[in-house]
Amino acid sequence: xxxxxxxxxxxxxxxxxxxxxxxxxxxxxxxxxxxxxxxxxxxxxxxxxxxxxxxxxxxxxxxxxxxxxxxxxxxxxxxxxxxxxxxxxxxxxxxxxxxxxxxxxxxxxxxxxxxxxxxxxxxxxxxxxxxxxxxxxxxxxxxxxxxxxxxxxxxxxxxxxxxxxxxxxxxxxxxxxxxxxxxxxxxxxxxxxxxxxxxxxxxxxxxxxxxxxxxxxxxxxxxxxxxxxxxxxxxxxxxxxxxxxxxxxxxxxxxxxxxxxxxx
Amino acid sequence: xxxxxxxxxxxxxxxxxxxxxxxxxxxxxxxxxxxxxxxxxxxxxxxxxxxxxxxxxxxxxxxxxxxxxxxxxxxxxxxxxxxxxxxxxxxxxxxxxxxxxxxxxxxxxxxxxxxxxxxxxxxxxxxxxxxxxxxxxxxxxxxxxxxxxxxxxxxxxxxxxxxxxxxxxxxxxxxxxxxxxxxxxxxxxxxxxxxxxxxxxxxxxxxxxxxxxxxxxxxxxxxxxxxxxxxxxxxxxxxxxxxxxxxxxxxxxxxxxxxxxxxxxxxxxxxxxxxxxxxxxxxxxxxxxxxxxxxxxxxxxxxxxxxxxxxxxxxxxxxxxxxxxx
Numbered sequence: 001x002x003x004x005x006x007x008x009x010x011x012x013x014x015x016x017x018x019x020x021x022x023x024x025x026x027x028x029x030x031x032x033x034x035x036x037x038x039x040x041x042x043x044x045x046x047x048x049x050x051x052x053x054x055x056x057x058x059x060x061x062x063x064x065x066x067x068x069x070x071x072x073x074x075x076x077x078x079x080x081x082x083x084x085x086x087x088x089x090x091x092x093x094x095x096x097x098x099x100x101x102x103x104x105x106x107x108x109x110x111x112x113x114x115x116x117x118x119x120x121x122x123x124x125x126x127x128x129x130x131x132x133x134x135x136x137x138x139x140x141x142x143x144x145x146x147x148x149x150x151x152x153x154x155x156x157x158x159x160x161x162x163x164x165x166x167x168x169x170x171x172x173x174x175x176x177x178x179x180x181x182x183x184x185x186x187x188x189x190x191x192x193x194x195x196x197x198x199x200x201x202x203x204x205x206x207x208x209x210x211x212x213x214x215x216x217x218x219x220x221x222x223x224x225x226x227x228x229x230x231x232x233x234x235x236x237x238x239x240x241x242x243x244x245x246x247x248x249x250x251x252x253x254x255x256x257x258x259x260x261x262x263x264x
Numbered sequence: 265x266x267x268x269x270x271x272x273x274x275x276x277x278x279x280x281x282x283x284x285x286x287x288x289x290x291x292x293x294x295x296x297x298x299x300x301x302x303x304x305x306x307x308x309x310x311x312x313x314x315x316x317x318x319x320x321x322x323x324x325x326x327x328x329x330x331x332x333x334x335x336x337x338x339x340x341x342x343x344x345x346x347x348x349x350x351x352x353x354x355x356x357x358x359x360x361x362x363x364x365x366x367x368x369x370x371x372x373x374x375x376x377x378x379x380x381x382x383x384x385x386x387x388x389x390x391x392x393x394x395x396x397x398x399x400x401x402x403x404x405x406x407x408x409x410x411x412x413x414x415x416x417x418x419x420x421x422x423x424x425x426x427x428x429x430x431x432x433x434x435x436x437x438x439x440x441x442x443x444x445x446x447x448x449x450x451x452x453x454x455x456x457x458x459x460x461x462x463x464x465x466x467x468x469x470x471x472x473x474x475x476x477x478x479x480x481x482x483x484x485x486x487x488x489x490x491x492x493x494x495x496x497x498x499x500x501x502x503x504x505x506x507x508x509x510x511x512x513x514x515x516x517x518x519x520x521x522x523x524x525x526x527x528x529x530x531x532x533x534x535x536x537x538x539x540x541x542x543x544x545x546x547x548x549x550x551x552x553x554x555x556x557x558x559x560x561x562x563x564x565x566x567x568x569x570x571x572x573x574x575x576x577x578x579x580x581x582x583x584x585x586x587x588x589x590x
Contacts, residue, residue: 025382029374036373104369109425112333112363114355115386 022115026123033097034127040093044128045135047088048081052139056146068207071149071234076205078143079229083164083200083222085135089128090168091189091196095175098124100182108264117263125169132165152235160228160238163246167221170253177261199223206230218242221249284347286311286433286464287332292341294327301327303488305341311432314455314465316479316496318472320581324488325468326366329437332466333363346432359388362431362463364422366438372411376402376421379410380428387429400424400454416447423454427463434458437468452477472572476500486579499574507546507566510539514560521557525549537563 034040055061061073068076098121101107107117144150151157175192179185200222201209209217217223224245228238287309294302302324309315317325330336332343334350334357343350350357370379380397384390397403400420405413413421419439426434436455440448455478459465469475475482476496484492484499492499501507513536522528527549528542540550547566554561575581 022382022385025385029371029378029382032378033371033373101371104371105365105367106370108335108365109363109368109370111335112358112361112365113383113386113429114358114388 023119023123026115026119027126030097030120030123030127034093034131040089040096041131043088044085044093044131045138048085048135048139049142051084052078052081052142052146062147068205072147073205074146075143075148075233076201076207076230078139078148079226079233080201080205082136082139082161082229083225084197084202085139086132086161086164086168086225087193087196087200087222089132089135090165090172091175091193092172092186093131094124094128094169094172095179095185095189096182098173098176099179099185102176102262102264103181111263121173121261128169129165132161136161149233151233153232153237156232156237157229159243160225160232160246163228163243163250164221164225167225167246167249167253170250170257171221173257173261174253177257196220196222200226219245221246224249284344285309286313286346287315287466288342288344289328289332290342292328292331292343293339294324294331294336295339301488302331302338305485305488305490307483307490307493309433309464309466311464312459312462313480314459314467314478316475316482317466317468317485318470318475318482318575319485320470323485325470325485326437327488328485329363329435329466329468333357333361333435359429360432361435362426362429362433363435364426364437364439366441366468368422369418370410370421372409374410375407376410376413377406379421380406380424383425383428389430391428391430393428396424396428399457414447416443416450419443419447419451420454423451423458427458431463433464433466435466435468438470439467440469440471440474448474472575484575484578486575486581491578492574501543502574502577507543508539508541509547509550510534510537510563510565511550511561512537512563513554514562515558517554517557517559521553521559522550525553 055077056074061077064070064072101120107120110117110120140151171192172189175188176185179188198204199213199217199220200206201217204213206214206217206223206226218227218241224242228242228246231238231242285308287307289308290306292302292305293300305324305328307315317328319325327336331338332345332350334354337351345357346360348357348360376397377393380393384393394403397406400423402417402420402424405417410418410421423436423439426436439455440451443451452474455465455467467475467479479496481494482492482496482499483490492502494502519531522531522538522540525542527544527546528540530541532539532541540546542549547564551561551564
């Protein structure tokens with residue numbers, strides 16, 4: 001550093017950079033970080049895919065069962081694994097980086113530039129929606145290849161997925177708000193994740209749950225999501241109740257996240 | 265420093281009426297609950313100046329900076345940066361003001377070049393990434409992850425991000441805290457380079473030597489108020505109420521030789537050394553009087569008091585330990 005000399009200010013000859021380029025650059029760097037620190041991808045993508053293969057390897061899971069309305073347990077599990085993936089992305093992959101950006105002062109640094117820190121949040125949203133779409137596609141197509149029935153109501157499926165993401169992502173933002181650090185965000189994410197995925201039927205499919213637990217599951221975001229996904233897979237547009245449950249979570253947590261998200 | 269001496273700056277501050285000041289803050293007040301963080305702060309920074317904001321932790325330096333760059337709304341007072349209001353013209357202000365905040369890290373697994381390229385895209389009229397990286401000694405590090413950078417390199421990257429929008433004003437908050445002495449001297453050289461490239465600099469620090477070496481003017485802040493605002497040299501002089509010259513006389517002499525001089529206020533002895541306190545052209549007066557009496561002064565030291573002394577005198581407090589380190 002002995003011979004430093006700063007460049008002379010340049011005349012304004014370059015084309016104006018547009019907001020679109022700036023957002024694109026942020027998304028690009030966030031995508032790089034997601035690939036270089038793939039913990040989020042392991043939970044949101046790799047683990048559900050491995051579970052899909054493991055469950056398919058169990059012979060009994062490939063036999064239609066009377067108490068599952070003639071479906072195979074494997075077929076029942078495809079939507080549960082989709083819910084698993086979406087919840088992992090929403091509760092870990094979204095809040096942990098955001099909490100770490102706040103912890104590292106990156107959000108604060110951004111707020112001194114012409115670009116507001118909310119763009120980083122939006123970029124994280126874009127990345128996680130993209131991974132969620134990829135995971136859902138892989139799980140459903142993989143499920144079909146392994147003998148699960150093809151979804152018979154694609155419109156219902158898409159509506160359910162959109163509402164599920166809309167319900168889960170603000171919950172993840174609340175995790176990022178409550179947590180002081182990235183580590184705490186990871187712990188809180190886990191604490192929220194396990195009861196939700198239990199109610200989604202990961203260990204005990206909803207069809208077999210006792211009535212009381214089933215009611216609780218119906219009222220939980222992942223339980224409602226799995227029910228609506230299940231219905232869409234079987235050919236009917238999901239009934240209003242699970243969709244309204246998801247919409248209610250989306251509205252409530254969307255409001256809370258907007259109100260209480262901490263930028264610093 | 266430009267060629268102007270400290271004295272010309274203080275008597276004729278470069279606040280030309282034709283050019284508006286780069287930074288103009290009047291009657292700034294900010295409270296958090298019952299805590300008054302900043303109270304009736306008024307100062308302006310001329311274009312091309314290095315202006316220091318100096319004070320202990322909790323004095324209100326960071327609050328002042330946060331209000332100035334639009335991160336917090338002031339309770340009272342007005343703030344103008346290049347004539348722009350950071351509350352109502354935030355986007356414009358952020359285009360012309362580059363900020364290096366205290367302790368701002370970056371994602372460990374992004375490469376230097378990727379970070380620079382992204383921040384560059386935020387600005388209307390950005391600097392060239394290659395030239396800037398080159399100027400800051402980061403050219404060879406462009407493909408390195410942020411986490412692999414040394415403290416000095418991280419700080420230089422942080423400065424690069426503050427400069428990448430080609431700002432008119434750079435706000436540098438505690439930029440040398442935590443650096444080793446060599447990196448700190450490099451940083452000082454860098455700050456002078458930035459000023460020479462035409463950028464007005466607001467330097468927030470609790471590090472005395474830094475303010476004395478770099479700043480045209482310094483605002484000493486304590487308890488949210490400006491306790492003094494002047495050139496570092498004038499503040500130091502004011503603190504001691506004068507200058508001190510210390511010497512070893514070749515032979516004994518009558519004390520009145522010196523006490524009768526108009527420049528001298530006090531003569532003390534420390535072992536064989538004589539310490540004379542006074543004002544004005546003290547050294548010349550003392551040495552001439554001694555020479556006329558046939559006394560040679562050896563080992564002459566001019567003990568100029570420093571900003572630390574000024575601060576202690578004005579506030580009754582010390583700055584941090586680091587501020588006293590050499």
